[in-house]
Structures are given as C-alpha cells and as structure tokens.
Amino acid sequence: MSKPTLDIDKAAKKKKAKSLLMGSVIAIVIAVTPYIFYSYNWFPTTNKLDLFFFTFESKYQESISVVMWFFMAKFVPLLLLIMWFFTCKHWWYHVLLIPIAMFVFQIAALIQQERYLDEVEIYWLIPIMMVVTPFVYFIRIKLFDKHVLGIDLEAIDAELKVYKEKERLEKEKAKETENEKNDSREAIPFSSDRYAPHKQA
Numbered sequence: 452m453s454k455p456t457l458d459i460d461k462a463a464k465k466k467k468a469k470s471l472l473m474g475s476v477i478a479i480v481i482a483v484t485p486y487i488f489y490s491y492n493w494f495p496t497t498n499k500l501d502l503f504f505f506t507f508e509s510k511y512q513e514s515i516s517v518v519m520w521f522f523m524a525k526f527v528p529l530l531l532l533i534m535w536f537f538t539c540k541h542w543w544y545h546v547l548l549i550p551i552a553m554f555v556f557q558i559a560a561l562i563q564q565e566r567y568l569d570e571v572e573i574y575w576l577i578p579i580m581m582v583v584t585p586f587v588y589f590i591r592i593k594l595f596d597k598h599v600l601g602i603d604l605e606a607i608d609a610e611l612k613v614y615k616e617k618e619r620l621e622k623e624k625a626k627e628t629e630n631e632k633n634d635s636r637e638a639i640p641f642s643s644d645r646y647a648p649h650k651q652a
Contacts, residue, residue, distance in 0.1 A: 477534055488527045491519035521561055529554035546587045552579045 494500065496514045500507040512518045529551065536547045556575045 477538065480534065481531065484527050484531065487530075488523045491516055491523050494519045518561070522558065525554050525557045525561065529558065542590050543587055545583055545590075548583050549576060549580055552576055 494516045496516050498509045498513050498515065500515045507515070509515060509518050512521075532547055532551050532554065536544060536551065539547065553573075553576055
C-alpha cells in the first residue's frame with residue numbers, strides 16, 4: 452500500500468474517531484438533561500443564595516429554588532437547541548436561531564430580575580426573524596428549483612456563458628473573414644490598359 456493511501460486512511464480514521472467522540476459527548480449531555488433540569492431542587496428555599504464570590508438575592512420570588520426552576524426551564528431547551536443547530540445537516544437549520552434567541556432573551560430577562568417574564572421577548576425577536584426568515588426562504592427557493600423543478604441556476608448561467616463565448620468567437624471569425632476579403636481585393640493590381648478601347652488598324 453502506497454504512502455498517500457496510508458495517509459488518507461489515517462486521516463479518515465482520525466476523523467471518524469473525532470466524530471465518534473463528539474457524538475458520545477452529545478449523547479451523554481442529552482441523557483443527563485433531566486438531571487440538569489431537576490437540579491433546581493438542590494437550591495435553598497430562601498430568597499438569598501450565598502456563594503463564595505457573590506450573593507444572589509431574588510427580588511420577586513420568595514425562593515431561589517423557584518428562580519432556578521424558571522432558569523432550568525429555559526436553559527435545558529436552549530442547550531438542546533444549540534446542540535441541534537451545530538449538528539443539524541438540513542438546509543433549514545438556520546431557522547433554529549429564532550427559538551435559540553428567544554430562550555437567550557428569556558434567560559437574560561430572568562437574570563435581570565424583571566417581574567414580567569415571557570411577555571416582551573417576542574418583540575426582541577422581530578429583528579432576528581426579519582433577517583433569518585428571508586434567508587431561509589431564499590435557500591428553500593434555490594433548493595426547490597434545483598431538486599424539484601430540475602432548474603439548476605448555476606448550470607443555466609454556465610450554458611449562457613458558453614453560448615455568449617461561442618457567439619463572440621463567431622463574430623470575430625466573421626470579422627476576420629471580411630478583413631481577409633478586403634485585403635485580397637486591395638492586393639489585385641489595377642491596369643488602365645485592360646479597360647482601354649482597342650484601336651483599329
């Protein structure tokens with residue numbers, strides 16, 4: 452077996468091992484998401500949480516456990532959506548950015564201790580939806596034209612370029628032929644005796 456073939460096989464095995472490791476990590480994270488969610492039960496029922504580096508105090512909830520229940524209800528779906536976004540191979544995976552942004556805004560509102568949650572986040576999503584939705588729809592149109600209607604825009608553009616190039620070459624060839632004819636006419640010598648009337652003896 453040649454050295455290039457060995458290098459290709461080695462790279463393929465390395466890529467497969469990396470993919471297997473990444474898949475295993477994702478599978479483990481998905482499997483433990485119920486435990487991540489129910490971890491809110493480990494937090495105190497008072498409205499203050501003392502940690503080594505800061506103290507968190509809830510303004511509108513009487514229990515830190517309730518605050519963490521709200522947080523985990525947003526964080527776990529966000530975590531799953533992020534993993535789905537980076538592993539999805541479908542053409543529409545960009546649309547996952549919309550629910551991802553929604554959960555990010557909800558978590559930000561929860562951290563900022565706003566009283567009314569899940570009420571104004573929809574307005575924050577409008578700019579993201581205005582960008583993501585047309586982009587995804589544009590991809591959908593291109594794929595629909597190519598795979599359903601059989602219209603390959605790139606192939607059509609390539610054919611048009613070939614046709615234009617062929618037309619340009621034909622025009623240049625016709626112009627060269629015309630120039631050659633003009634040159635041949637100019638090369639024929641003109642003799643006045645040829646057209647003069649013959650004298651009678």
